[in-house]
Amino acid sequence: MSDLQTEIKNLIIEALGLEDMAAEDIAADLTLFGEGLGLDSVDALELGLAIQKRFGIKIDAEAKDTRQHFANVASLAAFVASKQAA
Amino acid sequence: MTQFRIEHWRAWAPGLDGAADWHAWQQAPFAPQDGGEQPDVGFLPALQRRRLSRLARMAFHVAWPLADAAGPLPLVFASRHGETPRTLAILEDLARDEPLSPTQFSLSVHNAIIGLWSIQRGDTSEMTALAAEGDGLEQAVLEAATLLGEGSPGVLLIVAEENPPALYGPYIDDVPFPYAVALLLRPGADWQLQLAEGAGPRAAWPHALELVRALSGGADSLQHHWKRRQWNWSRIGA
Numbered sequence: 001m002s003d004l005q006t007e008i009k010n011l012i013i014e015a016l017g018l019e020d021m022a023a024e025d026i027a028a029d030l031t032l033f034g035e036g037l038g039l040d041s042v043d044a045l046e047l048g049l050a051i052q053k054r055f056g057i058k059i060d061a062e063a064k065d066t067r068q069h070f071a072n073v074a075s076l077a078a079f080v081a082s083k084q085a086a
Numbered sequence: 087m088t089q090f091r092i093e094h095w096r097a098w099a100p101g102l103d104g105a106a107d108w109h110a111w112q113q114a115p116f117a118p119q120d121g122g123e124q125p126d127v128g129f130l131p132a133l134q135r136r137r138l139s140r141l142a143r144m145a146f147h148v149a150w151p152l153a154d155a156a157g158p159l160p161l162v163f164a165s166r167h168g169e170t171p172r173t174l175a176i177l178e179d180l181a182r183d184e185p186l187s188p189t190q191f192s193l194s195v196h197n198a199i200i201g202l203w204s205i206q207r208g209d210t211s212e213m214t215a216l217a218a219e220g221d222g223l224e225q226a227v228l229e230a231a232t233l234l235g236e237g238s239p240g241v242l243l244i245v246a247e248e249n250p251p252a253l254y255g256p257y258i259d260d261v262p263f264p265y266a267v268a269l270l271l272r273p274g275a276d277w278q279l280q281l282a283e284g285a286g287p288r289a290a291w292p293h294a295l296e297l298v299r300a301l302s303g304g305a306d307s308l309q310h311h312w313k314r315r316q317w318n319w320s321r322i323g324a
Contacts, residue, residue: 016136018132018133018136019135042188045188045189049188052185
């Protein structure tokens with residue numbers, strides 16, 4: 001598991017107030033929204049904001065692939081890494 | 087004139103929870119120290135609890151057991167000051183030119199708590215959030231009485247106030263400590279509430295807590311003044 005993935009897991013827990021959860025509880029391929037972790041649309045906005053703030057990147061909420069980037073921790077980490085490299 | 091029955095009540099303040107605590111309090115009322123303690127809402131899963139502010143936890147803590155016993159019911163929620171810690175946090179972000187938290191924003195509106203209540207209980211009954219003045223209790227009872235008058239078999243009523251942030255301290259003088267009171271009102275003629283015009287001394291404690299004193303101590307009447315409004319509570323047949 002990459003450091004970036006761990007950082008994103010901790011960011012999810014912190015930004016979304018997931019009491020009683022630890023980074024180990026969130027598998028990198030666990031679906032974040034709807035199924036899996038069970039986050040909702042307000043969480044999506046909050047997490048998008050937290051990611052933009054933490055990593056200093058821009059996320060286009062309207063872009064078609066944004067939904068795929070937010071599928072799980074692994075896809076989010078890959079997205080953040082690609083944005084940081086760009 | 088408004089008549090109703092108070093089937094159950096519950097109240098919470100820091101260090102004051104069950105009926106025995108309130109019975110002791112009504113005999114010798116005092117302002118408990120606020121140590122920031124959170125009322126228990128362990129009946130909710132963690133994923134649902136996380137959205138609840140302390141004010142929401144207070145409201146849920148007092149009302150949830152009443153609702154469990156009664157089933158789906160209309161709800162009247164009254165809070166004069168509402169989610170002041172959330173609104174202040176948003177205003178501070180705004181002042182620093184930082185993006186606003188969508189969660190804070192969506193939960194800062196006055197009816198957010200009844201929205202969460204409706205979602206988490208799966209109860210789509212009519213629900214109302216009021217922000218009245220120091221006589222919010224009476225305004226809420228009036229609202230509840232109209233629902234009973236329309237045929238509702240019962241109405242849940244919650245009055246809750248959170249300790250305001252220090253910045254607002256100089257402007258808020260009617261929250262001696264955080265508190266929440268829930269009443270389960272039913273049609274009936276145990277109590278009546280009458281509004282008259284007249285000025286008088288302000289009650290020693292917030293009206294909802296004065297009512298708790300009366301309910302816990304068995305008093306038969308209460309008189310509350312706010313501005314030119316005089317509210318007369320009396321037990322019928324007492």
